[in-house]
Amino acid sequence: MKPLSRRRILQLGAGGIVGLGTPFLAKALQKEYLVAPDFSRDFTPPSTVTSLHRLATTKNLLFGTATDIPVLSRDAEYSRHCIEQCGLLVSENAMKWRALRPAPDQFDFTGADALLNFALQHNLLLRGHTLVWHLALPDWFSETVNTQNAERYMQEHIQAVAGRYAGQIHSWDVVNEAIEEAFALPSSRSDGLRVTPWLEYLGEDYLELAFRFAAAADPNAILMYNDYDLEYDRPDQARKREAVLNMLERLISRGTPIHAFGFQSHLLGHETRFNPDILQTFVRDLTSLGLKIMVTELDVLDRDLPADVETRDRIVAAAYEDYLTVMLNEPSLIAVTTWGLSDRYSWLSEFGTRADGLPVRPLPLDENMQRKLAWNAIARAFDQARSSPDA
Ligand code: G3I
Numbered sequence: 001m002k003p004l005s006r007r008r009i010l011q012l013g014a015g016g017i018v019g020l021g022t023p024f025l026a027k028a029l030q031k032e033y034l035v036a037p038d039f040s041r042d043f044t045p046p047s048t049v050t051s052l053h054r055l056a057t058t059k060n061l062l063f064g065t066a067t068d069i070p071v072l073s074r075d076a077e078y079s080r081h082c083i084e085q086c087g088l089l090v091s092e093n094a095m096k097w098r099a100l101r102p103a104p105d106q107f108d109f110t111g112a113d114a115l116l117n118f119a120l121q122h123n124l125l126l127r128g129h130t131l132v133w134h135l136a137l138p139d140w141f142s143e144t145v146n147t148q149n150a151e152r153y154m155q156e157h158i159q160a161v162a163g164r165y166a167g168q169i170h171s172w173d174v175v176n177e178a179i180e181e182a183f184a185l186p187s188s189r190s191d192g193l194r195v196t197p198w199l200e201y202l203g204e205d206y207l208e209l210a211f212r213f214a215a216a217a218d219p220n221a222i223l224m225y226n227d228y229d230l231e232y233d234r235p236d237q238a239r240k241r242e243a244v245l246n247m248l249e250r251l252i253s254r255g256t257p258i259h260a261f262g263f264q265s266h267l268l269g270h271e272t273r274f275n276p277d278i279l280q281t282f283v284r285d286l287t288s289l290g291l292k293i294m295v296t297e298l299d300v301l302d303r304d305l306p307a308d309v310e311t312r313d314r315i316v317a318a319a320y321e322d323y324l325t326v327m328l329n330e331p332s333l334i335a336v337t338t339w340g341l342s343d344r345y346s347w348l349s350e351f352g353t354r355a356d357g358l359p360v361r362p363l364p365l366d367e368n369m370q371r372k373l374a375w376n377a378i379a380r381a382f383d384q385a386r387s388s389p390d391a
Contacts, residue, residue: 035269035270035271035272035305035315035318037310037311037314037315037318038314038318039314041314041318043314043317043321043373043376043377043380044376044380045371045375045376045379045380045383046379046380046383049379049383050084051084051085052085052086052364052375052378052379052382053084053085053086053087053088055379055382055383056087056336056382057087058387059328059382059385059386059387059388060387060388060389061328061333061334061335061336061382061385061387061388062087062088062125062170062334062335062336062337063085063086063087063088063335063336063337063378063382064086064087064088064089064090064124064125064127064335064336064337064338065082065085065086065089065090065337065338065339065340065341066089066090066091066092066129066297066337066338066339066340067082067089067090067091067092067115067340067341067345068091068092068093068094068111068115069094069111069114069115069118070111071345072115072118073114075344075345077369078341078342078344078345078369081341081342081365081369082341083122083124085341085364085365086124086341087124087125088124088125088126088127088170088335088337089115089118089119089124089125089126089127090126090127090128090129090296090337091111091112091115091126091127091128091129092129092339092340092347093111093136094111094112094114094115095112095115095128095129095130095161096129096130096133096136097133097136097137097138097141097157098136098137098138099111099112099136100112100157100161101138101140101141101157102138103138103140104140104144104153107160107161109164112161112165116165116168120168125170126165126168126169126170127169127170127171127172127173127296127337128161128162128165128169128171128172128173128221129172129173129176129226129296130172130173130174130175130176130226131157131158131161131162131172131173131174131175131210131214132154132158132174132175132176132198132206132210133175133176133177134177134194134196134197134198135177137197141197142197145197145201146201147200147201147202150197150198150201150202150206151201151202151209154198154202154206154209154210154213155209155213158174158210158213158214158217159213159216159217161217162213162214162217162218162221163217163218165218166217166218166219166220166221167218167220169218169220169221170221170222170335171221171222171223171224171259171260171294171335172214172218172221172222172223172224173224173225173226173262173296174210174211174214174223174224174225174258175207175210175211175225175226176226176227177194177226177227177228178193178194178196178199178207178225178227178247179192179193179194179227179240179243179244179247180192180193180194180195180240180243181194181229182229182230182234182236182237182239182240183229183236185236185239185240185243186239191204191243191246191247192239192240192242192243192244192246192247193243193247198210204250207247207251207256208251208254208256211223211251211256211257211258212256212257214257215257222259222260222292223257223258223259223260224258224259224260224261224262224294224296225244225248225258225260225261225262226261226262226264226296226297227240227244227262227263227264228263228264228265228266228297230244230263230282231263231265231267231274231279231323232268232271232273232274232275232278233273233274233275233278234273238278241282245282245285245286245289248261248286248289248291249289252289252290258291259291259292260291260292260293260294260334261286261291261292261293261294262294262295262296262297263293263294263295263296263327264296264297264339265295265296265297265298265299265323265327266297266298266299266301266339267298267299267300267301267319267320267323268300268301268304268319269300269301269302269303269304269305269312269315269316269319270301270303270304270305274319274322274323276322276325276326279323279326279327280326280329280330283326283327283330283332283333284330286332287330287332291332292332292333292334293327293330293332293333293334294333294334294335294336294337295324295327295333295335295336295337296337297337297338297339298320298323298324298336298337298338298339299338299339299340299346299348299362299363300316300319300320300362300374301348301352301360301362302315302316302352302354302360302361302362303348303352303353303354303355303360307354307356307358309361312361313361313372313373313374314373316361316362316372316373316374317372317373317374317376317377318377320364320374320377320378320381321377321378321380321381324336324377324378324381324382324385325381325384328381328382328384328385328386329385329386331386331388331389333388334388336378336382338363338364338378339363340362340363341363341364341365342363342364342365342366342367342369343359343360343361343362343363343365343366343367344365344366344367344368344369346360346362346363348360348362361374362374364378
């Protein structure tokens, strides 16, 4: 296989890298670390802050993280930190089709119910993730759902799931990742829509159907479109931002009930092309459509950073603070959730592994639940944030 050019490698976002396999790419980047740590940068957090959630609430904002009951129930230490640091949880996997749908005519709400009960018990809000996605589908889906019955399966699913939790969900990721991977654009479709079973069976109408079914099932929830590979000043991500905007404009012009946009925000520690003005312009383009904004899956991939922990932690913290400084400056931003709270539990431990085999360090707390510079960086960004008119 011809070695990928450095440019091509950089074009691969977290999602693309997951597709290619990390050892190959990490090796290709082995010698060149693209981001130099600033050892003079001050990451001192606001002195009185102990909880990111409590700090966020002083700005009428929300902070939280993704998790699920298996971890919370077996790890009391982690559970305690989630309760202390968060005002909002999002289900990492328990509300996906694969978890909810053991069979075409069956639902299993055990995990989702347990997470909601945990949230209610600890006075936490809960985000639902995700009603319509092309991944985490049950094994029976491909041999059962087709052009004739896809709308019925989608409607039944959304009615049952969003209907069951109606009035108890802060916001739903109604549709997740409907636009193609940034590096794959321009794709075969001029609209950049990812060719998923939903698109194949229902055409682009599946997007509007999903939001209308969700609005009917839970009129109280904030209904969101959620996507990634949008954060950097790169030609491929510029194409993705354009495709996302065009899709949302089409949907909103038809009166589709979309209330907010979710920036997944899986940041890349090695990526140097972060341009605050480009990001701010895109956020304001989305806001001009009447959308609120949430940062929904925030973490920083440190796979291609130096092994040295202090170096890595500084680069990761800078990525957090630089990104959140832009996002938290926007009145339309209402919530920030990380995709995990501690390095003890991160999807990147499986999907973003380092070639040197060292544990990854993408999240605010380390594997011993100690605050890292990343935690400080998030606290600093919230401390400097403007207050939001509404969370
Ligand atoms: O629960 C089963 C377990 O019973 C089984 O033994 C094991 C065998 O591999 O699999 C377990 O399920 C895994 C599940 O996570 C729970 O751990 C699935 O294999 C695994 O594919 C699944 O990965 C999740 C992934 O989405 C796919 O659904 C990650 O935890 C989750 O962090 C990741 O999150 C996604 C967002 O939903 C969308 N945005 C991107 C983000 C990162 O990929």
